[in-house]
Amino acid sequence: MKKRIFIIIISVCLVLFSLNFSYAVEPEEVLENQKQETRARNISKNIRCMVCQNQSIDESNSPLAKDLRILIRSKIKEGDKDFEIYKFLTDRYGDFILLKPPLKSSTLALWFLPFVFFIIGILIVYSHNRKSKKN
Amino acid sequence: MAASLGYLLLWLSLVFSISQFYFSKNKAKIKLISISVNGLLISTLISFFLLIYVHVISDFSVLNVFQNSHTTKPLIYKIAGVWGNHEGSMLLWILVLTIFNYFLFKLYNKGNCTFVSKTLQIQAFISAGFILFTLLTSNPFERIFPVQTNGLGFNPILQDPALAAHPPLLYIGYVGFSAAFSISIAALTLGNSEKVPWYIYMKSFVLISWTFLSIGIALGAFWAYYELGWGGWWFWDPVENASFMPWLLGTALLHSLLIVEKRKSLQTWVLLLSILAFILSMVGTFLVRSGILTSVHTFALDPSRGIYILAFIALLGGYSLILFGTKSKKYFDNNYFSFLSKEGSILINNILMIVVCFTVFLGTIYPLIVEALTNNKISVGEPYYNSTVVPIMIPAILVMGIGPILSWGKEEKLKVLKKIFPTLVVTAVMTITTFLIYQSYSLIGIVGIILAFWIIANNVTILIKKNKTHALGMVIAHLGIGLLILGITGSSVWQEEKIARMKIGNEIKIEKYNVLFDRIDKIKGPNYLALQGNFLIFNDQKKIITKLKPENRFYPIKNNFTTEASIHTNLLRDLYIVLGDGNINDGWVVRIYYNPLVVWIWIGSIVIFIGGIVSMKKNINKIKIL
Amino acid sequence: MKKKLLIIPFILFLSVLFTLFYLLIIDRNPSKLPSNLLDKKVPNFETKSLFKNENFISSNEFGNEIILVNFFATWCKPCRNEHVYIKRFSEEKGIRVVGINYKDDTNNTIEWLKNLGNPYSDIPIDKNGNIAIDWGVYGIPETFIVNSNSIIKYRHVGPITKEMYKKINSLIEAME
Numbered sequence: 001m002k003k004r005i006f007i008i009i010i011s012v013c014l015v016l017f018s019l020n021f022s023y024a025v026e027p028e029e030v031l032e033n034q035k036q037e038t039r040a041r042n043i044s045k046n047i048r049c050m051v052c053q054n055q056s057i058d059e060s061n062s063p064l065a066k067d068l069r070i071l072i073r074s075k076i077k078e079g080d081k082d083f084e085i086y087k088f089l090t091d092r093y094g095d096f097i098l099l100k101p102p103l104k105s106s107t108l109a110l111w112f113l114p115f116v117f118f119i120i121g122i123l124i125v126y127s128h129n130r131k132s133k134k135n
Numbered sequence: 136m137a138a139s140l141g142y143l144l145l146w147l148s149l150v151f152s153i154s155q156f157y158f159s160k161n162k163a164k165i166k167l168i169s170i171s172v173n174g175l176l177i178s179t180l181i182s183f184f185l186l187i188y189v190h191v192i193s194d195f196s197v198l199n200v201f202q203n204s205h206t207t208k209p210l211i212y213k214i215a216g217v218w219g220n221h222e223g224s225m226l227l228w229i230l231v232l233t234i235f236n237y238f239l240f241k242l243y244n245k246g247n248c249t250f251v252s253k254t255l256q257i258q259a260f261i262s263a264g265f266i267l268f269t270l271l272t273s274n275p276f277e278r279i280f281p282v283q284t285n286g287l288g289f290n291p292i293l294q295d296p297a298l299a300a301h302p303p304l305l306y307i308g309y310v311g312f313s314a315a316f317s318i319s320i321a322a323l324t325l326g327n328s329e330k331v332p333w334y335i336y337m338k339s340f341v342l343i344s345w346t347f348l349s350i351g352i353a354l355g356a357f358w359a360y361y362e363l364g365w366g367g368w369w370f371w372d373p374v375e376n377a378s379f380m381p382w383l384l385g386t387a388l389l390h391s392l393l394i395v396e397k398r399k400s401l402q403t404w405v406l407l408l409s410i411l412a413f414i415l416s417m418v419g420t421f422l423v424r425s426g427i428l429t430s431v432h433t434f435a436l437d438p439s440r441g442i443y444i445l446a447f448i449a450l451l452g453g454y455s456l457i458l459f460g461t462k463s464k465k466y467f468d469n470n471y472f473s474f475l476s477k478e479g480s481i482l483i484n485n486i487l488m489i490v491v492c493f494t495v496f497l498g499t500i501y502p503l504i505v506e507a508l509t510n511n512k513i514s515v516g517e518p519y520y521n522s523t524v525v526p527i528m529i530p531a532i533l534v535m536g537i538g539p540i541l542s543w544g545k546e547e548k549l550k551v552l553k554k555i556f557p558t559l560v561v562t563a564v565m566t567i568t569t570f571l572i573y574q575s576y577s578l579i580g581i582v583g584i585i586l587a588f589w590i591i592a593n594n595v596t597i598l599i600k601k602n603k604t605h606a607l608g609m610v611i612a613h614l615g616i617g618l619l620i621l622g623i624t625g626s627s628v629w630q631e632e633k634i635a636r637m638k639i640g641n642e643i644k645i646e647k648y649n650v651l652f653d654r655i656d657k658i659k660g661p662n663y664l665a666l667q668g669n670f671l672i673f674n675d676q677k678k679i680i681t682k683l684k685p686e687n688r689f690y691p692i693k694n695n696f697t698t699e700a701s702i703h704t705n706l707l708r709d710l711y712i713v714l715g716d717g718n719i720n721d722g723w724v725v726r727i728y729y730n731p732l733v734v735w736i737w738i739g740s741i742v743i744f745i746g747g748i749v750s751m752k753k754n755i756n757k758i759k760i761l
Numbered sequence: 762m763k764k765k766l767l768i769i770p771f772i773l774f775l776s777v778l779f780t781l782f783y784l785l786i787i788d789r790n791p792s793k794l795p796s797n798l799l800d801k802k803v804p805n806f807e808t809k810s811l812f813k814n815e816n817f818i819s820s821n822e823f824g825n826e827i828i829l830v831n832f833f834a835t836w837c838k839p840c841r842n843e844h845v846y847i848k849r850f851s852e853e854k855g856i857r858v859v860g861i862n863y864k865d866d867t868n869n870t871i872e873w874l875k876n877l878g879n880p881y882s883d884i885p886i887d888k889n890g891n892i893a894i895d896w897g898v899y900g901i902p903e904t905f906i907v908n909s910n911s912i913i914k915y916r917h918v919g920p921i922t923k924e925m926y927k928k929i930n931s932l933i934e935a936m937e
Contacts (some may be wrong), residue, residue, distance in 0.1 A: 024365060025714070025723055027636040050794065050899035053429060054372045056516070059365055060371040063864075066901055067890045069424075092897040095415040099516030099856035101501075106509065110501050114494040116524045128689050427784055429792045438785040445785065449778050456771050500777065507780045512794055 024059050027068070031073050040073045042084055047072070047095050056099055138197045139714040141185035142276035144178045148229070148537065151175035155236075156259035159252045165243070167254060172240040175262065179233045183217075183226050186275050190217050195286055198279040199223060205288040207662050207692065211711035213298030221424055224302055228420070229269060231303075231310040232262045235340070236614055239278035239314055242758070250331040253321035254314075264447050272440045291663065291690045292697055301351060305378060305634025309416040312381060314340040315388070316413035319406045320455055323462040333759065334395040334402070337409060339754045341392065345385040346747025352378050353740030361527045364700050364713045366630060366728045368736070371520045373428055376499045377419030380492050384412040387488035390481045397476065397543060404485075410455045415496075417448045473545040480538030487531035494523050529561040529582060532620065535613060539597070539605060561592040572707075573629050580733045583624025590617030608753060612746025619739030625732025626709075632729075638722035646729045647712050648680070648710065649673040655719070661690040665699075668723065672703065685714040711731045749758060796905075796916035797897055803911045804895040811867060811884035822859070822883065823911040827933055829858045830905040831881075832898050834865045835873040840902045843920035844877050847904075851880035854930060860884050863893050863901050904929070908936050 025044075031037040044058035049065045057065035068089070075085050089097050101107045155171035158164045160161045186199070186688045190213050195201045203220045204213055217223040236258045243251045269275070318337045327333065355375070360368040370373065388408045394401045422428065425441020472478045498515040505513050540554050563589040570576065594614035597605050644650070653669040665686040672680045683701035690697070703710040709730040717723030798804075803823045812815040822828070831847055833840040850856045860881035862870050867886065874881075887893055896905065899918070906915040906929065915932055919923055 010715065017169075022694065025634055027634050030634060046516075046518055048516065054370055054516065059367070067565050067894065071891070071894065090797070092797060092895060093899070094794065094897075096512040096794055099514050100518030100522075101513050101515050105503075106505060106511075107513070107897075109498060110515065111523075112518070113497055114490060114527065117493050118486070118490045121490060125482055125486060129472055132469040421781075425781075425785060427781060427791060441785045442782070445778060445782055452774060453776075454775060460768075500780075503784055504777075506789075510795065602879065610866050624822055 015105065024061060024065075025069060029066070029073065031077070036073070036076050039082065040069070040076055043072050043076075043082060044069055046086075046099050047089060048099050050097065060062055137185050137188050138194065138276045139277065141182045141189070142274065144182040144185070145226075145266065145270060145274075145276070145522070147178040148175055148182065148233070149263060149270065151178060152259050152263040152266060152634065156256055156263060159256040159259060161252075165248070168243075168252065169240070171259070172255070173235055175259075176233045176237045179226075179230050183230045187214055187217050187221060189276075190214065193286070195284070196276040196278055196280070196282040197275075199275045201279055201283055201286045204286040205692065206285055208288075208294065209294070209298075209661070211299065212294040213292075218302045219298075220268070222273045223279075224306075225265070225269040225273050226275050227303065228306055228310060229262065229265050231306045232258070232265060232313060235311055235314045236262060238340075239317065247331045250321055250325060250327075250333065253325055254317045257317035257320045258313065261317070261451070262355075264451075268440075268443050268447065272443060288692050291688075291693055291695075292362065295358060295362065297354050301354045301358065304347050304351030304354060306351075308344045308351055308378075308385075309381060311340055311344025311347070312385070312409070312413040312416050315344070315409040316451075316455070319409040320458065322466070323406060323458050324346060326348035326462065326465045334392055334405065335757060335761065337405070337755075338392045339388070339751070339758060341385055341388050341409070341412075342747060342751045345382065345389055346744060346751060348378065348382050348385060349747065350740060352382060353737065353744075357737055357740075360699060360733070361702055364698055365726070366709075366711055366730050366733070371498070371517050373499050374419070374423050376495045377422050380415045380495055381412050381419065383488045383492040383495070384408055384415060386519070387485045387492075388412060390484050394478050394481055398470060400468050400470040400472075400478070402468065403463045406463060406466060407459055410452075410459060414448065414452045414455075415492075417451070418442070418723040421445060421448060422499075475541065475546050475548065475551065477538060477541045478542050480534045480541055483534045484531060484538065487534075491524050491527050491531075494527065495520070498523070525579070529586065532590065532616075533615065535549050536586075536593045539609065539613065540593065541636045558589065558592040558596055561596075562588045565592070570736055573625075575629055577628055580624060580628035583620060583628065587617050587624060590614070590620065593617075598729055606750065606753070608746045608748075608750025610746070611749055612743050615739045615742030615744075615746055617739070618735045618742055621634055622732050622735030622737070622739055626730045626736065629731045630728060633727045635725055635727075636717070636722045637725045638718075641722070643725070643727065645710075645727050646708075647675040648726055648729075649677075650712070650725075652723075652725065653682075655723075658686070660688065662692060663690045665689065666714070668712075670701070670712055670725075672710060681710075683710065683712045684710045687714055706734060707731065707738075789931075793918050794899070796913065798913045799916065801913060803907055803913060806885070806892050806893075806895060808888075808892065809886045811862060811870060811886055813883065815906060817883050817885040823907055824855060824909065826909050826937055828907045829856055829929070829933075830861060830896075831858055832861045832863050832887075832893055832896070832901045832903045834863045834901060835869040836865065837863075837901050839920035841877070843902055843922075846921040846923075846926045848878050848880040849926065850929070851882075854933075856933060857882045863887050863898075864890050867923050877906060894927075906932060906936075 010134075015104055025041070031040060041058060044057055045056045045080065047057045047068060049055045049057045049060035051062050051064055052060045057068045072085055080088075086098065088101075101110055103111055151174040153172050155168060155175060158167040158171055181274060182647050189202050191210065193200065193204060193213075195204075197479075199220065199222050201217050203223070208216065219225040236255070239254055239258055267322065302401055315337050319341070322333045335483045340730050352685050355378075356368040384432050388405065391401050391405045391408060395405050421441060421444045425444060426438050430549060472482055474483070498519050501515050502513050505511060522706070536558075537555060537639055539549070540550065562585060566581070566584050568579075569588075570582050590613060594610050597610050598614070631646055633643060635641075635643050637643065639652055639654055642651045643651055651671040651673065653671050656667045656669065658665050658667050665688040667684050667686045670685075672681045672683060679705045683703060685701040686699040688697050688699060689695075698713055698715075700711055700713045702712075709728070711728040713726040713728075715724030715726060780882075803819060805819050807816050807818045817858070829850055833844075847858055847860070851858045858880050860883075862884050864887065871886070874884075885892070893901070896903075897916075902920055904917045904921060907911055908914050913935065915929070921929070
């Protein structure tokens, strides 16, 4: 029973934590160079907020999200390329931090099955249709 | 007392569901079946009302009330709080099951008695399973001693009218597919020896489910948009996906049922789809309640509940799929479909809906599969779905424009071109006009706008011509989708955001508007204190359009903060302001969003709902004649 | 032929169910993330050390013995709750514990340790949180076991509980 209450309180806290935001990027974080800022926003939208539910660090107001946003911007200013910044983050947090799953052997099925399925669907209908036409 | 009675009545419901299962084996026992159906409905209904009652009177000896309620909650939210938690929502789920059970019973007549009895037997089994689950693992009437003086309160963010209505509407959707499932099992088991128009019965239930699922999902998105603070309304959260998948299958099912009606074809496919739709509804329930993943939507619970639900899914799913594998042959047909025909376009719609559903399912469970196999965790987020679902939806929308105007059987290409030429012109004109207004070009924006106006033009044309050959409900629903796409495209592609630190008296420009930070007020609400910012919005002619008042609220009881965005809406755009952190000396963080065409998402959703209701009415009239 | 084809979706259905069932019965926490640094070398860092004049240089300190690294802060309630176990690691088990002070005020930390006791052999200061990011920390307190070859062997997210205390002790004993 106590465990249940504990779990419920934790979940409520998690809910609160994740819903209680509206401050994402703050004005002081914004880079002056518009191109760099756009790059930073795009990268941030692909980085998962580790303490939220299914949000990117671009949307979250958690302190860790803010730190990562600032880190990404400083790396952009230093001249790092996008893939270098992603590698920096995945080296430390794993692939979990990427909202767009990377294309790897473990995610081949994820990326290709939808289109494979689509083609299978068309083939099934087409072959069934052809058989029916013959009858 | 009320709680004990409620608990007892829930056991009584279980008894009635078992008796319904037993008596419906023999179709002659109509009186006993009737007693079971009505008894099941009434005892569940009273049990549910008793749960509402203990919430309303704040009986904190009931654990469910203690965990989810508080004396300061407004009455409406005390009631809505009943289904805002796991145990209470299970009771709601069961209630909707028994209501659909009742309507299945209403179909009963001399001609279809075997068929409907069989359907009721399946429905009884499903009901018994869920009632047993609730009684054994999730009793809403469980007591707690010693009795506390007040409850754990409830998240103030969830005290919202849209969110209160969200679960009941969704559940009508999810649970309604149980009726379609039961009809499918009955059809497979009995082989339609009675020549019962089961597909017409199924269509009514699918229509009801689909219509309410649509508006339930839309309501959830609407709430997210105005409550969460940055103009987002869909996040591909696993539980959101769990509501989208049955919707996709329901859409495919609705369209295929048309073909079954008109050409007695595709019956095996429809039988399979209805099984899959309900299985996915149950998988949705599983994801929310098992604790297998965390999400803003989940009730965080222990895995033992998950195991029960999973076992039940395995039982129902396994049984139905094996039954389908062995018995569906009787419904098999060898009809030929020309692709340039109404059947052809419905077929394409079905393929695409299934592929999208499969993709969403894959994306949702893939992290779980990777974790089980490699002990690594990956995320599958919005970028994945944008790359996969969106490209597949595009041809589906294109087909949706042509499909309704094609005739059954093969159509000549020239004739088709003649039919669509006027709407093509209108589409081109509206597209160009839109881009003249918004001035910002992107591939996905162009595609979205063309698709939206293509659908809108086609269906408005049909409405104007008052063409009786087209089902009114379908035209309205399709029009709604067109409006929905218009809103989705506009708000996704052309959103503008301005973030600034503003002191009182500062002004900032967004699009053609000037936003002046007028002052900060301290205000008091029923259960909160707030800092309210006052912003004056001027248009390019220096006239005041509106005053926006975003708030930062503090709820002392829950000891937490929320922000309330302030929104000004018109048909062309939303202006959306959020107040962040700050103080009088340094100023405040202010976020301003310009969201074009957002309102069309909500208008489109309502139009879809109306289309569904119109179709439902027509379909129910058809059944009355049967 | 059709029947054989129908078996494929059924098998898929069963495999998905088994996977979900498996995930339910194993001991897992859906909100906890495994560390990406396991079996990798400790990140290099150099920073000021509380109570010492010289900087803390990681390459000097790791690689000689088993070390527990504990990310903590005075403003973090669970850190306060677990502190008794951190002390037990140091005092009762004689394990060297390095406490990385995360985004904190040094005066507060000195006061905090004065009141609760100081189990740490060193207290590197992570003022801006970048060291924590290098360690893949996302929710303090977090505790790492680093073996005598500077390899990170284990990470626990959240406060040390009684069960965790036992587990970490047995893991360390196994390493020795």
